[in-house]
Amino acid sequence: MPEIILKNVTKKFGKFVAVDHLDLRIESNAFITLLGPSGCGKTTTLRMIAGLETPTEGTISIGDRVVFDADRGINLPPNKRDVGFLFQNYALWPHMTVYQNIAFGLENLKWDKQRIGNRVRELLEMLHIESFEKRYPSELSGGQQQRVAIARTLAPGPKVLFMDEPLSNLDAKLRMDMRTELKRLHRDTDSTFVYVTHDQLEAMTLSTRVCIMETGVLQQYAPPLEMYSDPANLFVAGFMGSPTMNFIDGRLHADGTVSFGHLAASFKGPDGFVPEEKDIILGIRPEYIHIGPDGELPATVYSTLPSGMETTVRLEADSLALTAVVFDDVDYPVDSKVLYSFRKAAILFDKASGKNFARGSLDRPHAV
Ligand SMILES: Nc1ncnc2c1ncn2[C@@H]1O[C@H](COP(=O)(O)OP(=O)(O)O)[C@@H](O)[C@H]1O
Ligand SMILES: [Mg+2]
DSSP states (O other), rough: OOOOOEEEEEETTEEEEEEEEEEEEEEEEEEEEOOOOOTSEEEEEEEHHHHHSSSSSSEEETTTTTETTTTTEEEGGGGGGGGEEETTTOOTTTTHHHHHHHHHHHHTOOHHHHHHHHHHHHHHHHHHGGGGTOGGGGGGGGHHHHHHHHHHHHHOOOOOEEEEEETSOOOOOOHHHHHHHHHHHHHHHHHHHEEEEOOOHHHHHHHHHEEETTTTEEEEOOOHHHHSSOSHHHHHHHHSSSSSSSSEEEEEEEEEEEEETTEEEEOOOOOOOOOOOEEEEEEEGGGGGSSSTTSEEEEEEEEEESSOOOOEEEEEETTTEEEEOOOOOOOOOOEEEEEEOOEEEEEEEETTTTTTEEEEEEEEEEEE
């Protein structure tokens, strides 16, 4: 399956830069998501790779073929790029049965009848819609229609499959089921998937790598768990994870001490880390704030959000407001006193640039 390489790809609409000098290497067989807030350039990027939008600058290759090169005047049309699409507003042909909807594209490709029959049956089975073969779209639920749309897109066996928020019209439960199916489908088809979403959880759970963008600029390109545990900057750290990471104003001192609020602790950075005196934002994930009788610092419960599986607890600890997550069906009365401590990783972000410059741990913060 082909590797997709974008070099220095820029898209301007008039003076407005929608995608800004994007370099991206999508490994063969990957499941990539383009993630970011609305308007950050995800759809534009996808459409450029697919050939539906012409970049202003740069080169794009799919496998060993250059499909776009601004300088050399190369621009292959979408139907020569061997790719499939699935968009948010997929439209099935209402006057055709499920079978005919899936078969239609293959007939256009002049496949013979028997081959078409075999392929359609294979897809009906893969997407668990065998029993709807003879139905019309109006006789299907939203989720079933979506499966047919996926089957139709997969039918010709595209090497690359592009999906732009394909699940956003489905309800929460169905979306969850379809995520599982998509991940399975990726394994079963051996195609490269390029998926657009603004939903960080969808990106986290589905993809082998996430490309996160803000205002047309790539912020980080990494496997989801790496992005979660070692975000490149404050934007990525804040975008990934719910509840959001705690961001605490503080200062790093040359002796390796970090002071924040009324607390101070020595910071153990990565090998070779040399501390420098500067203002920082200390980033701590809510699940790394532990609440329990073995905690070392006092706090007051401001509010709680119990969900059954876990409880989000907002704490007030002197000058600090902290969000913690407890993985249990527990609740705490508002205004009750608890003990907490910091566990595992803490990230130091440079306050001026917002960049992550050290990931390490705090050694038992204490009041100063
Ligand atoms: N055809 C167009 N003409 C002018 N501006 C556009 C056009 N298409 C997209 N844009 C702008 O480019 C930016 C990125 O759009 P888009 O890629 O659709 O964002 P996303 O998919 O991340 O929400 C947006 O600010 C959008 O308004
Ligand atoms: Mg979009």
